[in-house]
C-alpha cells in the first residue's frame with residue numbers, strides 16, 4: 001500500500017521541494033550568460049561504448065561548444081576498452097585520456113569509479129559534469145540541466161540528474177521498469193540507513209555535476225560503488241542543502257544482465273556498509289566478505305548435483321583518496 005507523502009520526513013520533503021529543478025529551466029544561452037569566467041568540463045567514462053559514445057560527444061560539441069560556447073572541455077576516459085571507443089570519441093571531438101595512463105604508478109583499481117577519479121584528475125573545469133557513455137537518444141539538455149543550479153546558485157555544490165527509466169526488453173518496453181539495482185538495492189539501503197538522502201529520485205544516476213573544489217575533497221570508490229559512496233560522502237561533507245537534483249526527462253541506456261547487476265549490488269552494499277561503519281551504524285570490526293557466489297545454468301563445468309556452474313567473483317571495493325590530498329604530478 002502506498003502511504004501519503006506526509007510520512008516523508010519534513011527535512012526531506014522541504015529539500016525535495018526547494019532543491020529540485022527541471023532541465024527546461026535553463027537554455028544554453030542563459031547559462032552562458034551566468035557562467036562568467038567559470039570553466040566547465042564534461043567527463044564521460046567509457047568502457048567499450050563505441051556504439052554510443054560518438055553521438056554523445058558530437059551532440060555536446062555541436063550544441064554546447066560550437067553553437068553556444070558553454071562547455072570548455074569534453075573529456076572521455078577510456079576505461080580499458082577493447083573496442084574502438086577511444087578512436088570514435090576522438091573523431092567526434094573529445095579529448096581522450098586513458099584511465100590506466102592517468103593512474104600509472106598508483107595501485108591498480110577497477111571499474112567506473114576509478115575512471116571517474118582519473119577523469120576528474122585529467123580535467124580542468126571549475127565545474128565538472130559527468131555523463132555515462134552508454135546513453136541512447138542523448139540530448140544536450142542532460143548537460144545544461146546538470147549545470148543549471150551550479151551556474152546560477154552559489155549555494156549548490158552538487159547536482160544529481162533524475163529521469164524516467166524504461167526497461168527495453170527484446171520484445172517489449174516496460175515503461176518504468178528500469179533502474180532495477182536502484183529499486184531493489186540502493187533505494188532500500190538509503191531509506192533504511194541514510195534517510196536524509198531518500199528524496200533523491202535516482203541516487204545511482206550516472207549523470208551529475210559538481211564544483212571541483214568539492215569533488216576533490218571526497219574519495220572515489222572503485223567500480224559501481226562510486227555513486228552511492230559519493231552521495232553519502234557529499235551529504236556528510238557539505239550537507240543536504242548544498243545538494244540538488246534536476247529532472248532530465250527520460251533516459252535510455254544499455255541494460256546489463258541480472259547476474260552483472262547482482263555484482264553491482266554487492267559493490268553498492270559493501271560501499272554502504274563502509275559508510276555505515278564510519279557513522280557508527282555498523283559496529284562489526286570486520287568488513288563484509290568480498291566474495292559473491294552466483295550460479296549459472298548448465299555449461300561444461302556444471303556440477304552434476306546442481307546442474308549449474310558456480311561463479312565466484314571478488315567484488316572487492318577499494319578507494320582513491322580525495323584528489324586534494326594527493327600530489328598527482330607524479331602520476332600524470
Ligand SMILES: O=c1ccn([C@@H]2O[C@H](COP(=O)(O)OP(=O)(O)O[C@H]3O[C@H](CO)[C@@H](O)[C@H](O)[C@H]3O)[C@@H](O)[C@H]2O)c(=O)[nH]1
Pocket residue numbers: 044045046047048049079110111112115131132133134181204205206207224225226227228253254255256264
Ligand atoms: O569499468 C567500467 C565500467 C563502466 N564504465 C562506464 O560507466 C558508465 C556506466 O556504466 P554501466 O555499466 O553502463 O552502468 P549501469 O548498468 O548503467 O549502472 C548504473 O548504476 C551504476 C551504479 O551506481 C552507475 O555507476 C551507472 O552510472 C548507472 O547508470 C558507462 O559509460 C560505462 O562505459 C567504465 O568507464 N568503466
Ligand SMILES: O=C(O)[C@H](O)COP(=O)(O)O
Pocket residue numbers: 165166167177178179180181182183204205254255256261
Ligand atoms: O541504475 C540501476 O539501477 C542499474 O543500472 C540497472 O538499471 P536498468 O534496470 O535500467 O538496467
